[in-house]
Amino acid sequence: MARVKKKIRQEQLIEKVKNKPFLTDEELAKQLDVSVQTIRLDRLELGIPELRGRIRKMAENAQNKVKAIQSNEVVGELIDLELGHSGISLLKITEDMVFGKTQIAKGHFMFSQADSLAMAIVDAPMAVTGVANVKYKVPVHVGEKLIAKAEIVKVRGNKYFIWVKTHNETQEVFRAKFIVVSWGEK
Amino acid sequence: MARVKKKIRQEQLIEKVKNKPFLTDEELAKQLDVSVQTIRLDRLELGIPELRGRIRKMAENAQNKVKAIQSNEVVGELIDLELGHSGISLLKITEDMVFGKTQIAKGHFMFSQADSLAMAIVDAPMAVTGVANVKYKVPVHVGEKLIAKAEIVKVRGNKYFIWVKTHNETQEVFRAKFIVVSWGEK
Structure with a gap:
């Protein structure tokens, strides 16, 4: 059950970061109702860079x-x-x-x-x-x-x-x- | 007669410089149908500064x-x-x-x-x-x-x-x- 919850949360995280790449870890944690620590671990696992990195990458592309x-x-x-x-x-x-x-x-x-x-x-x-x-x-x-x-x-x-x-x-x-x-x- | 002409011209010069302070000596000469030299002498006599001086004075005031x-x-x-x-x-x-x-x-x-x-x-x-x-x-x-x-x-x-x-x-x-x-x- 915990694994299913985690999977759903990570899918939501991917979706959120895709739609609103400027959300901070704090904002993501609030929206997904988990701790900031959990968001960081999820990001690591999923290979999603931190906010600054996401912005830098987008900026280069742009x-x-x-x-x-x-x-x-x-x-x-x-x-x-x-x-x-x-x-x-x-x-x-x-x-x-x-x-x-x-x-x-x-x-x-x-x-x-x-x-x-x-x-x-x-x-x-x-x-x-x-x-x-x-x-x-x-x-x-x-x-x-x-x-x-x-x-x-x-x-x-x-x-x-x-x-x-x-x-x-x-x-x-x-x-x-x-x-x-x-x-x-x- | 020459003196009357000069007086009229100098009055016109004063009027022109007052209305359009950005006119150059060349433009003033053309408009009053005299030489640039005449305009310069008139300005000296009347105490009207040269174009750059007029602009500088206006700028300071402004x-x-x-x-x-x-x-x-x-x-x-x-x-x-x-x-x-x-x-x-x-x-x-x-x-x-x-x-x-x-x-x-x-x-x-x-x-x-x-x-x-x-x-x-x-x-x-x-x-x-x-x-x-x-x-x-x-x-x-x-x-x-x-x-x-x-x-x-x-x-x-x-x-x-x-x-x-x-x-x-x-x-x-x-x-x-x-x-x-x-x-x-x-």
Whole structure:
């Protein structure tokens, strides 16, 4: 019976890590209602790397896939990319990114993260931003880790309509719609 | 008669420099249909500084007036500011500002120039960007000098509706509408 329980739990673990690779061992333990120690042993047994390793591997894969711009031109760290479809990047807000008077992050950084991610997910040799409509929902401060998720919602000829939503640890702080225009032979 | 002509010309010169302080001596000479030498002598006589001096003086004045952000947080060079009304900044596009593949300026820079200028013209102790709708009209390349002009078109409570239009030497390359939100005692 214990063996059956373990098998089911490990299958659930594999499924969870596949769907949400950013879950920490603590979060996985909570969700599967076991100890963190159990999660670590399961990971070892199953050959699932720890969180940092999973992110590093995803990031390498993602960066190798970027076409329309150079992968080092993505603002923040590109951690997932499904070319022609979607992508995820991470930007840590540091002290040099905030306005002196308000200690609120300069809007340019959230814009740059979103804009460069939108370009990175386009499956074309070159691209340029045509239009952007952006909304700052919540002020962002030093230390926050911003996860931006971009998705191509429509393609018309060489025009890509892309939505980007950016969250900190607790809520959505920024969202943007871009029209990115591509050119060059695929 | 020559003296009358000179007086009229010098009055025209004063008027022109007042309205368009960025005109070069060459442009002034053309517009007043005299030689560049004549313009220089007129300027000397009238105590009008040369173009660079005029810009430097305007820039100093402008920078001293910024309230909602620190003046060094304006992206590019702030060269004119009518607080609570309008402002002008200059951004030179350098090699580190373009995408490697296309040699086209990264959209973030035009955005940053416009966004920080929009904040700089707000007459309030603090401000933050709420919404931005931007349009990239023409690709921008290394060496171009971008003049952004921002204007407050409407104020509703603590919300400022600001338009920014950015030109290179020949045409409009970018335009943006911002809603900037202010707070703090005036």
